Structure formats: C-alpha cells, structure tokens
Amino acid sequence: MSNAVLVSTTINGDTVEFACPADEVLLDSLRDRVGLTGVKEGCGTGDCGACSVTLDGELVCSCLVLGVEADGRAIGTVEGLTENGDLHPLQQNFIDHAALQCGICTPGFLVAAKALLDRNPNPTETEIRYALAGNLCRCTGYDKIVRAVQASAKDLRKAKKR
C-alpha cells in the first residue's frame, strides 16, 4: 500500500491534486509535485521567507506547512499574481524601481507585499518594513524594494478609485 496522501487543493484559483508523503512540506510539494518553482528554499526553517505563499489568504512560509495541510484550502503563489497576462502593479514596479538584483527573494517579497497591501492599502514606510521583515534580501539593502511597494500601494489605490 502507498504511504502517500492524496491532496486536493486550489492553487492560484485552479483545482490541483497531488500525492505526497505525510511528512513532506508544502514547499517541496509545490516545487516537485505541482511543478511551481517560483517558491524557493533559502533555509528550510522559516527564517528567510523565500518560500512565502498565502494559505487561505494568510502569509505563511511553505517550508513550515505540510503538503497535506493544503487539502481543501487555497494557496496563492507568485505565479498567481499576473492577471489576464498583465503584470500585477507590484511586479511592474519591482522591475521599474530596480527592486531586484539576483531575484531569488523576489517571488517571496511579491507574495508578502501583496498580502500586506490586501489588508493595508495605505501602509507607512515603517509598516511596510515590518511587514516585510520576514523576507530576507542580501542584494538590495531593501531600499528599492520598499520604494517599489510604496509606488504599488499608490497605483493600486488609484486603480480602485476609478
């Protein structure tokens, strides 16, 4: 008999099914079973945020969630940010503001920033910095990342008004 558990979940709005061992973390399920490699393993211990996803709208480290916990729940990854082929304002602003250098932390930051702006559309600089404190970046010193998030907050508020 198989040791694998069948998981039925929603990823970026699509129904997805996969089988995984009970002790596999969601990070590995996403990368190896579903083929979504946007999430990255930077540490495996929940300290770097490179594996950030949303679980029913909450920001989590997918290396600290079991694959089987995704059953019946909704996952959001960086791959789900584009809408109808258009880049999300966060994605566009990250490019425009040079908020990435090597880019390995970028998917995690985008997911975390979106989670922030979804619940707080008008964050202060301090609120942005603390909301993103769970995502490590070694290349940028965070300066241009914060500016990109500020610009995105502005763009999103403007779009809502229309």
Place this chain on the structure above:
Amino acid sequence: MLVSLNGALRAAAGGQDSVNIEASTIRQLIERLVDRYPAMAGEVDKGIAVAIDGVVYRDDWTQRIPENAEVFLMPRIAGG
C-alpha cells in the same frame, strides 16, 4: 629599467626591494626575472601582476613596457 617588487615577492629575489632588468614586454620581464632568480618561478606560478605606470596588468603578457615606465611587480589579485 628599475623594477620594484611588492613586499610579498622580495624574498624570492633575495630580499631586494627592486631589481634592474631590461625588457620590452611583460613576458620578457618575467622570463628574465625567473632566469636571474629561480625562486621567482614559484611566485609566477602562484600568480603575478605587473603595474606599468600605475595600471595593473594581471593577464596580458604581450603588453609592451614603454621606456622610463614605472614598473611594479605584485601578487595577482582576485575579488569577490
């Protein structure tokens, strides 16, 4: 031509901090240096760089050395 030696290379040249050698290219300079000071061969193997009038050449041994140039020999450097 006076060739100054960086401190790290002096031991291989019998402790001197400069030597007199005639050479018109970096290759010639290094060949003649090793001829005169066989211990220099070890340093060359480890990696040597030549500064001509302040410009550092790490690789190009075809580089010509102008007359009256200020020539400095030092270990070949890398970065991170």
Place this chain on the structure above:
Amino acid sequence: MAHDNSYTGQKFQVIGNRFARPDGVDKVTGRARYGADANAPGQLVARVLRSPHAHARIKKIDTSKAEKLSGVKAVITSDDLPDLTGGNRGMTDILENCMARGRALYDGHAVAAVAAIDEQTARKALKLIKVTYQMLPHVTDVDEAMQPEAPVIHDWVFTGGMEPKPTKPSNVANRTEMGHGDVDAGFAAADVIVERSYKTEQTHQGYIEPHACLASVNPDGSAELWVTTQGPFSYRNVCAGLLGLDIAKLKVTASEIGGGFGGKTHVWAEPLALALSRKANRPVKLVMTREEVFRATGPTASTSIDVKIGAKKNGEITAATLDMRYQGGAFPGIWGMLGCMTGFACYDIKNQRSVGWDVIVNRPKVAAYRAPSAPMAAFAVESTMDIVAGEVGMDAVDFRLKNVAREGSQAPYGPIFGPIGIESALQEVKKHPQMKARLKKNQGRGVACGFWFNIGGQTCVDLNIGEDGTVNLAVGTVDVGGARSSLGMIAAEELGISYDDVKVHVADTASLGHNDTTEGSRGTFSSGMAAIFAARDAIEVLKDRAAQMLDVPRDAIVWEKGEARAKGTQYSNLPKLSLREIAAKAARTGGPIAGHNEVTADGAGVAFAAHICDVEVDPETGLTRVLRYTVIQDAGKAIHPDYVEGQFQGAAAQGIGWGLNEEYVYGEDGRLQNPGFLDYRIPVCSDLPFIDTKILEVPNPNHPYGIRGVGEASIVPPLGAIGNAIANATGVRMHHVPMSPVRVLDALDQAEASESQVSAG
C-alpha cells in the same frame, strides 16, 4: 593599454538611462530558473555526510550497509576521487576540501556522499554509513592558532615569506610585508601616536540561494553541469581537472544565480555530484541545505589586527603600521596579503608598513567575500583615524582630507595612483546634508572611507545580428546584479540602435571561449569592454555590406547613429541604410552579420567610497539602530544608474550586518553553533533606513567609457563608519566586530566602571 579615450566625457544616447532589465519579467513571475530549478529524467538525489568534529582522523568508513539500501545507486568516499592534481597544491587543497582525505579538518567537512532515488532514501543511507573517528586537538581562533603550543594542523605548512625559512611546521601559512618609506623615522617625527588592537569575527556572504547543481556524466567522458555559479568556466576547468575529464567535453551552464558575493567563485560539492553521477551513470541533483552552506562553503576570514598611526599636531600623518592576522580556514589563503594591499590605500602616507599573516585553523576554507580582506583592515584603520583626529583636535573628515590619496600617491601595494575619486568623495561628504542634520541624545555620526582595486580579466562575447535587425549579445560573465541591461545598453550605444533591439544572454561554456569569473567587480567593466569591441567589429561588417548595397567604395562609408552613409558630395543622392535594412539583405551580401571579441580586459580602475552613518545606541540594551546612511562612491561612468545604486546599497547593507550582528559562533568543541539564519542574523527590512547614494564619475582612463567596477568598494567602509558613529554616540570605542548589543553593553558597562573608579579614586 592605449584605448580610444575619445568616448570618455562624450554625450551618450543610451548610456546613463534607466532601462528595464531583460530578465526582469522572468524574475518577477517566478519563471527564472536558478540552481535548484532544473530536473533531468531519472535523476538521483545526492546527500553529503559531514564530519561533526572540528579535527579528527578518519580511521574507517564503512559504506556497506548504505550501498545495500534499496534505492541507493552510488556511494562515494575520497577513494572515488583519486588525486589527479599532479602536485598542484592549490588543486589538491580544493580536492581535499571537497571531501576529506583521511582527516576531517572542520565541523562540516564532507566525508562521504550518496545518490539515491529520492531525498528520504538518501538521508536514510547517510545514517547507515559508519565512520570511525579518532579525535584530534583542534584550534579555531586565529591568535590561538599562532601560539607555539597550538596543535599544528598540517605538517607540510612552513611559513612562507620568512627569511630564513622555518624548519618546523606551524599554522602560519604566510607572512606578507608591504610598504614604503621609513616608519621608524616617521614615528620619531610624530607629535601624537595612537596604537590599538581590533578583532573581527567570521561572516558569510549569506546569499539566499544555497549551492545547487545538476550533474550528468556519460560513460564516454562527456558531461553536463547545470549549476549556480559566478564562474561557469572556472568551475568547468576545476571540475574537469579534479575528475579527469576533458575541458571541452564538460559543458557547464550557469543558472540564474541567487547571490554569490564571492562565495560562488569556488567549487564545493559540485565535484561530488559529478563523481556520484559518473558512478551511478545517472543524473544527480545536489542541493545544499542552509546548514551545509554555513558549515561547509567559504565564509570570510576572522581577524585580529594591530594598528599604529603617528601624526603631527597639524594633522599630517607621519607614519602608520598594520599587523594583521587573518585565518583562512583549514587551508592556506591569501587574505593577509590582500589586507596589506588595501589597509592604507585611501591615504597618502609616505612611511607605512603593513604585515599580513595567513593562519590555518579548523574552520571551513575561507573564500572571497566582496572586497575580501578590505573591510577588516578598514575597520581598524578608520576607527584609529578618528582617534588620531581627536587627539590632534581636527574634524574627522578634515583630518582624512588632509591625508587623502590623490593622483600621484603611492598605493600600499606599490604602484602610483592615476586619477582617483577619494578626495572628491570626502568633499561630497563635507557638503552632504546628512552632516548637518541634528543629532539627539544617544545618537552619533560616523564617517569612513574604503578602497577596492577591481580587476579585468579574460572575456569574450559574440554579437549576432538577426535578419530583422535585432541583436543578440552572448556574454560569458554571469549576471549577478543586472549587468545584462548595462551590457545591452553598451551594445545599443555603439551600434546606434534602440536598447529594445538588443537581447543579452549568458552563454554556456560550450558556446564561448573562456571567460574569467564574475568577481572583483569586473562583470560590466570587462564584458562591457568586449561588447564595445564586438560592436565595432560588427560595424565594420555592416559598412562592408552597405558599400556593396550602395555600390560605392568601402572607404566612403561612415557609420553614424545606427546608419551607414556614403560620405562625399558625389554620393549625396544615395539613401542612408539603417542597420535593419542592411540586416534584411545579409543573405545576399555575404551571409550572417556578427561581431566578436576576445579581450584580456586590463586597466581596471580602482574604486573609492566614503560613507556617512548616523546611529542611535540604546544604553539599556546596547542595541544600535542605523538611523540614516549615505554612500558616496566613484563609478567612473554609471552605465545604468539604478544598478550602480543597487550595488552601493547592497554592499552597504552587508557591511552594516557585518558591523552590528553577523558572526560565526564556535563552541569549545570547535563546532559551529549558529548555522542558520535565525541565529546568524543578517539585516532585515525593518533594521535599515533608506540608503542614500551619490554616484561620482571620475572616468577610468583605461576604459572606452571610463567605467570602474562598482560592486565591492562599498562593503569596506561600514564597519568603521558604524564604529565611529557608536563612539560619537556613547563616547566608547568598540574594538570587536560585530558590535552586537552584548558587546556594546559590555563596553558601556566597562567605561562606566572605570569612570566611577576614577572619580572614586
């Protein structure tokens, strides 16, 4: 090198703008593929067994049970990696560092490896390998390792650079001495002499992406390696050498790199992946865990440094000496030598001597980390500069300006400097608004300078023009920070076309000639130079074709603003031909149009930086907060200002982490206590303010556009800038980096205690 310098100072069409980078969309959508993002059919998963001891003889490795485990396809020890290095000490050290040969030299040293059908099986197999160790005495501290009673780690190490050569082995691999003038006379002439000692702890480059590779070796001796690296060609040469493969038959493809900073310029577990693949005859994927990255890759050195600076009452430095002890981990390194080359570089000191010691300890093999060895030396020098300034009663910036290095000053490593930017940087510091901002209680401001030489190196590029006039530029230097956009801009500038018509990609080792590693701030400098020459090469071909198409003599053609034109009044009725038009007819005029260049880019311009740092120190907790930070650095010519700023900010952030929090903590047992991001604390978003930048442009006369490398210099000043800021905030001088809350509190307590002693006594 006689470059055409007419471009320096010329008005640029494309250069200097802020275009979107070509890999941006892939990176923000998660499509970009890094080291761990490749898979091959039938691949195996590799795991490495590592020594839990700092120093131990390996008496026996029993792999029999592991080999028998179902799903295990290969197990290797050093027996599977015969020594093919032919006595090349550098290569033997790499080989031994990849996998222990009879002795484990540090906590984390690889002793065996397995390849199995999945991760779980591989981990189970590791547990089944029985290693019999005989513990040996260990030493992990740089000063302790130099003591006569320290356990000698290698019996073949006799200190180099000593006359006469020592007859007994020791842990001191090398002594380097550099300098000029007469320091004794200089100190005799000084009115004020300050002597201090400093220590800095070991740090890691901290790239967020662990090392990862996918290796596939075929029975016919051909092989492929997909790997995250700063130097695919270097990795190819080293791996081929260690495994006995022909260089041309090993194709190395660099993935996108998730940070390197010098730590991905050397191989670590890649030869093991190749050896496993060869043994198992299947592809092998090897991804390091974060713990392995800390324990078994290449952190930077920890140091112990003595400085002595003497100055006249008017502020002129009359003599200065440095004695610097760097540990290079378990193998000899060149770190002490690099420290000597950079320590006093920002200043014109006629009588100076720097001595550097390279020491061996039971720690991982040290690798370069962004301006290697310079930050530690600068911490010692810049801290002491402030002390001397205080003793002669001069402002810290003015004291530095009084002694600043200029064109014509002699560098610590010997040559005379050409045009350099440190004086301009310090003058910018003086003018900068941050210097006038009001400071409150417990707040202080510090300034510090830094230097890095930058390098050039072997480079080649291929520029190919498509039928529709759009251009492919293939480069061999890995893009670590956005250089692809700069290189595209350079090609567009030379050809006179739009940036949008150029697409840059990083080629694999089978497609281009040798390119040196992206290190030493050389990526844009070297590949940029090659791109310029390749573009000019292509322009010659375009002119040939235009002459054909217009039916005019070749020497009548000029290339201007992306078009060929026949000059001369007799041809004034002829149309101009755009690159696009010429490309469209290429098949009929001689075939594909391309430009190519191989160059050993030399003449890299040195880079100087000056930083301003404001901090607030909490006297109850010792916590230091960085309130405001400014980086001023000379870039020669900023091709893409966003990415130049990005390098300044990123380097400064790493320096801040190094100065305040980051350190390797070793226990009495010689084991690394904090191999993870929780306890190895790098700066997070809420730790830092916005980092202001000012790009200076003092052109490098040896590059057609005046480019100087920018990536490294700004990691050099932060340690000193923070030390000086803390001293100004608290009145207490820190001598030990990182200046963590515990150390700051200790220093504050000690200062208070001696104050009350003084007042009581």
